[in-house]
Amino acid sequence: xxxxxxxxxxxxxxxxxxxxxxxxxxxxxxxxxxxxxxxxxxxxxxxxxxxxxxxxxxxxxxxxxxxxxxxxxxxxxxxxxxxxxxxxxxxxxxxxxxxxxxxxxxxxxxxxxxxxxxxxxxxxxxxxxxxxxxxxxxxxxxxxxxxxxxx
Amino acid sequence: xxxxxxxxxxxxxxxxxxxxxxxxxxxxxxxxxxxxxxxxxxxxxxxxxxxxxxxxxxxxxxxxxxxxxxxxxxxxxxxxxxxxxxxxxxxxxxxxxxxxxxxxxxxxxxxxxxxxxxxxxxxxxxxxxxxxxxxxxxxxxxxxxxxxxxxxxxxxxxxxxxxxxxxxxxxxxxxxxxxxxxxxxxxxxxxxxxxxxxxxxxxxxxxxxxxxxxxxxxxxxxxxxxxxxxxxxxxxxxxxxxxxxxxxxxxxxxxxxxxxxxxxxxxxxxxxxxxxxxxxxxxxxxxxxxxxxxxxxxxxxxxxxxxxxxxxxxxxxxxxxxxxxxxxxxxxxxxxxxxxxxxxxxxxxxxxxxxxxxxxxxxxxxxxxxxxxxxxxxxxxx
Numbered sequence: 001x002x003x004x005x006x007x008x009x010x011x012x013x014x015x016x017x018x019x020x021x022x023x024x025x026x027x028x029x030x031x032x033x034x035x036x037x038x039x040x041x042x043x044x045x046x047x048x049x050x051x052x053x054x055x056x057x058x059x060x061x062x063x064x065x066x067x068x069x070x071x072x073x074x075x076x077x078x079x080x081x082x083x084x085x086x087x088x089x090x091x092x093x094x095x096x097x098x099x100x101x102x103x104x105x106x107x108x109x110x111x112x113x114x115x116x117x118x119x120x121x122x123x124x125x126x127x128x129x130x131x132x133x134x135x136x137x138x139x140x141x142x143x144x145x146x147x148x149x150x151x
Numbered sequence: 152x153x154x155x156x157x158x159x160x161x162x163x164x165x166x167x168x169x170x171x172x173x174x175x176x177x178x179x180x181x182x183x184x185x186x187x188x189x190x191x192x193x194x195x196x197x198x199x200x201x202x203x204x205x206x207x208x209x210x211x212x213x214x215x216x217x218x219x220x221x222x223x224x225x226x227x228x229x230x231x232x233x234x235x236x237x238x239x240x241x242x243x244x245x246x247x248x249x250x251x252x253x254x255x256x257x258x259x260x261x262x263x264x265x266x267x268x269x270x271x272x273x274x275x276x277x278x279x280x281x282x283x284x285x286x287x288x289x290x291x292x293x294x295x296x297x298x299x300x301x302x303x304x305x306x307x308x309x310x311x312x313x314x315x316x317x318x319x320x321x322x323x324x325x326x327x328x329x330x331x332x333x334x335x336x337x338x339x340x341x342x343x344x345x346x347x348x349x350x351x352x353x354x355x356x357x358x359x360x361x362x363x364x365x366x367x368x369x370x371x372x373x374x375x376x377x378x379x380x381x382x383x384x385x386x387x388x389x390x391x392x393x394x395x396x397x398x399x400x401x402x403x404x405x406x407x408x409x410x411x412x413x414x415x416x417x418x419x420x421x422x423x424x425x426x427x428x429x430x431x432x433x434x435x436x437x438x439x440x441x442x443x444x445x446x447x448x449x450x451x452x453x454x455x456x457x458x459x460x461x462x463x464x465x466x467x468x469x470x471x472x473x474x475x476x477x478x479x480x481x482x483x484x485x486x487x488x489x490x491x492x493x494x495x496x497x498x499x500x501x502x503x504x505x506x507x508x509x510x511x512x513x514x515x516x517x518x519x520x521x522x523x524x525x526x527x528x529x530x531x532x533x
Contacts, residue, residue, distance in 0.1 A: 007287055007289075008286045008287050008291075009287060010284075010286075011282070011283055012283060013283070016283055016284075043405055044281055044284055044399070044405065050397065069303060069404075070299045070300070070302045070303035070306070071299070071302060072290070072295050072299050072302060072351045072352060072353070072354075073351065073352035074292070074294075074295050074298075074350075074351045074352075075348065075349045075350060075351065078289070078291060078292075082289045082291060085289075087349070087352070088289055090288050090289045090290045090295060090299070091288075092299055092303075092404055100406075100407060101405070102404045102405060103284070104284055104285045104288045104290055104404070105288050106288050106289065115289055120352075125302070125303065125306045136287070142287075144288070
């Protein structure tokens with residue numbers, strides 16, 4: 001069985017669903033206020049804009065470029081699918097297009113590689129990364145956003 | 152304006168044994184701790200008419216009330232966000248007693264986390280939002296979530312593992328003085344800390360609290376009544392809750408500044424209603440589910456400046472005789488992790504003068520609840 005088949009999958013809520021639908025198409029998009037006077041990005045997705053109160057939103061395309069804001073290397077005890085790949089990295093990536101939007105993810109050697117496919121010694125805060133998309137779960141039910149080290 | 156300042160007091164405290172595994176149920180342990188606390192105060196169970204607890208408490212007030220033989224109950228509340236609610240239970244009861252909604256209030260915590268299930272293993276309840284943004288990537292446990300903030304904090308301010316060790320050591324040293332602590336006869340050395348196994352780098356085994364079975368309780372009455380009770384009153388001088396703007400729970404990664412957590416919000420409210428400030432605190436009980444929460448809280452509650460929490464721990468500042476003796480029963484790291492309620496009862500012991508690591512003439516104590524989640528805090532004085 002592929003290492004990505006037994007990971008926990010997002011349980012998607014109504015507000016978050018578009019993020020995952022775009023990810024399945026290979027697009028990294030972030031929710032933004034659609035009020036012309038505002039337009040602020042927000043994450044995680046929610047029903048209305050905390051800046052202006054508008055309930056109109058759109059999903060704005062990001063370049064997929066980011067920097068590592070922080071990271072951890074989890075060790076067991078862990079859930080079985082993760083313990084098999086431990087120690088692995090979990091990172092928080094700030095988007096170059098929107099530095100205060102930070103996405104959790106993993107730095108991997110290629111989109112569908114194991115979570116431990118990059119030597120943790122290669123990770124550092126501030127390192128540039130690029131989004132890739134990895135189908136996960138039964139029949140690729142959900143597409144996870146992961147990250148490659150640039151260069 | 153009406154104020155809660157010194158209007159109510161803690162008249163009784165109680166606890167069960169702490170252990171990795173206790174044979175009795177959570178409900179039984181809760182009842183034992185509450186009855187000990189009422190006896191400590193010299194108040195009959197039938198006089199209890201108020202209850203306050205916080206979420207992740209499995210024993211409901213209806214169970215406790217009928218088991219201990221409470222009378223008609225006229226006030227009850229449950230505060231959200233697990234360990235962030237410990238001190239808030241005191242605030243809710245203080246408000247209820249001060250406004251006449253109840254006369255004898257009981258707050259408690261009973262847990263079997265040493266021998267029972269751990270919530271992060273229950274994937275069904277963990278996965279709905281906001282976990283959809285973190286759990287699939289293997290950010291599974293609170294240690295992973297706080298480790299992320301800890302690494303950023305260390306990077307931003309030059310805090311080191313030695314600073315985290317200072318926190319773990321202060322708690323362990325106090326536990327070594329406390330026969331009720333799980334780590335009573337188990338000293339910690341720097342070598343043990345530095346060579347222990349990782350849990351979630353940069354956090355090692357000794358950066359994590361102890362999973363514990365046990366229960367605690369305290370009894371709150373009006374200040375006037377407390378003066379006629381069996382024990383010296385410990386007054387609730389100021390209480391506060393804190394849920395900062397744009398905060399997002401333990402994975403607080405999405406606001407402008409994730410390193411200024413709920414402590415900052417609770418602290419502003421707490422000091423606003425107090426007659427004294429951080430420099431006047433004689434002893435502190437700061438929520439220590441993980442060591443990095445202590446430097447973050449020291450900054451939030453105003454004991455030092457932003458980014459100075461690591462350096463504050465140097466030179467024995469957190470030890471007996473230091474600038475701010477910390478978690479004098481051993482805390483969650485070395486006495487017992489009972490969602491912070493043992494920090495409250497230890498604060499009471501300090502002001503009664505009965506702690507196993509007594510700070511001479513301690514007259515003021517800060518107690519805080521879980522940091523990283525929406526939190527609460529209380530200033531105790533005698």
